[in-house]
Amino acid sequence: MSIRDVAARAGVSPATVSRVFTRPESVAADTRRRVMAAAEELQYVPHAAARSLAQGRTGNLGVVVPDIANSWSATITKAVQQEARRDGFALFVAGSDEAAVDEEQWARAMVPRVDGLLLVSPQMPDTALQTIADLIPVVVTNRVLDDIPAVLTNTFEATGHAVEHLHSLGHRRLVYLAGPQGYANEVRLDGFRSACARLGIEAAELGPFHARFTEGVRAADLVLATEATGVVAYNDEIAVGVLNRLADRGVRVPEHVSVVGFDDTGLAEMVTPRLTTVRIPAASAGVAAVSLLLSVMAGRDVSGRSLVELPGELIIRASTGGVPGSVATRGSQ
Amino acid sequence: MSIRDVAARAGVSPATVSRVFTRPESVAADTRRRVMAAAEELQYVPHAAARSLAQGRTGNLGVVVPDIANSWSATITKAVQQEARRDGFALFVAGSDEAAVDEEQWARAMVPRVDGLLLVSPQMPDTALQTIADLIPVVVTNRVLDDIPAVLTNTFEATGHAVEHLHSLGHRRLVYLAGPQGYANEVRLDGFRSACARLGIEAAELGPFHARFTEGVRAADLVLATEATGVVAYNDEIAVGVLNRLADRGVRVPEHVSVVGFDDTGLAEMVTPRLTTVRIPAASAGVAAVSLLLSVMAGRDVSGRSLVELPGELIIRASTGGVPGSVATRGSQ
């Protein structure tokens, strides 16, 4: 069932059929109708590969995320998919399970199948990333590399707000639970350290942990072995793991220990107590990444706007409260 | 950078280069090495579209899920992606947001770009589904349609176990919170009704609800307006929404009300109290679906094994307990 069959049936040339499917307005209205009818009757579907070959473009985008089943990845993937669709692109998705090798393999496998590639928090070496970016338009999130456009979630300030928040509640000893090494973790850690230093807070660090619930469960006991009264976790999943384990050990949140997460994934509002967290606009990040990618693909000069920064925002919920005995406790007893 | 460039550099014909990339063993060892070297130096990447056109296959699979960001969908997508990879396929992913129209559009958009299509719990009309299945190999999950291979999650029995479990705890009035209309909901509802009838339990039904947290929050108040002491929710997200709202209204789980979910997504273990739920092996479903799809694509006769059933399993956790005043309460006070 090719374009020739349709052409024959409609009594026109193959080129005309092609035009109907590419620039319909360039064909006379009633010829167009005849062609459409013929295509309909024959159940004709244009052959994507042939089209790609002739046009030199695939109409596909690709995204590689750390973990498809992770809530943050899924949210960003969803936004990317919807945005890609608006622009007429289909989307390849792959998860690397946080393995740099798989990530690189996937990126390479996608290169010939897509017009542009989005790498979410990539872990692969700079050189590998650069090699791929030389082959095809690439946009990354949460990674800074010369000449590669990026969407960054800048949580430095918001992390400071989280620490200030805990400080105002009387906390003087905090611990940060580190996530996988990378831009996101660095910014959070920097924000944590600098705010603690500024406020005279005793700051400890544990980890790194994988960005998963079970790791938070494990982290909780390590936290209790310190003197910290407040925990700032790399992400919501770790924070929720902490919440869970603390509850099992009879430690009450926020009465005994306060917990702050990052991301504000749906999870944060689903747990008890609801989680205080630094919201990161995952959907916006996805949308921004796609539009940046499209700019690069269009060959537009993006040097000016090639680093999009999205600020975090502290969302205060029920997992943070006054330190026992402090004045701040009064209202919450 | 085409196959001709590589051929020229290696001093062989394009055909030989092609062979090196398709059936390496059919080329003399040292010719092969020369070609590989040339390809390497030129950074040659085979052109996917040209390859597809010549071979008549794309090397791609597609999956359409109800919601990329939903935990169940994400888990199955992840499994599908990993399984597809094992077999050398890249994966297109699209989310329909539970809209039958979008779902159908995506499926149609994918048809020319893939060798096989997996539709997860499709909502589109039978005829639309059939039309697509006539165009390309299709496998569905949680949908029964003549001649279309399917992976079904059979939760009838396990739902009965859930009801028995509640009955044994003294519950005599239960309510089922219905999810979106479809196979999964029907089986759960059937299992619920038949077990209630068998055990002489007063069975009410509410809904349908979207399979989301916020819908569970909404449902909780409706539940409290009934006399039910036990809730069986369509999925974990709804169940967790119920948990949340009940806590806000001062209703204790499981002391006052017991709650059961479905799916056993990661969520079930993260909330307080941990959720009793009917586990459905999402990852296995994904793997089974892909292998079924590959069979269909290979033209193998699947008439015998074209309906794969995966049984559910009741996982008892902390969200179910004895009815107040009943003998079953004793241990838990």
Place this chain on the structure above:
DNA sequence: ATGAAAGCGCTAACAC
């Protein structure tokens, strides 16, 4: 074991 040549289905000049 390797080369020559045809063609996969479509698009895009270029003519008319």
Place this chain on the structure above:
DNA sequence: GTGTTAGCGCTTTCAT
């Protein structure tokens, strides 16, 4: 506004 023609880059007979 429509037809003719030459590829897009690769695979695959068919020779040799």
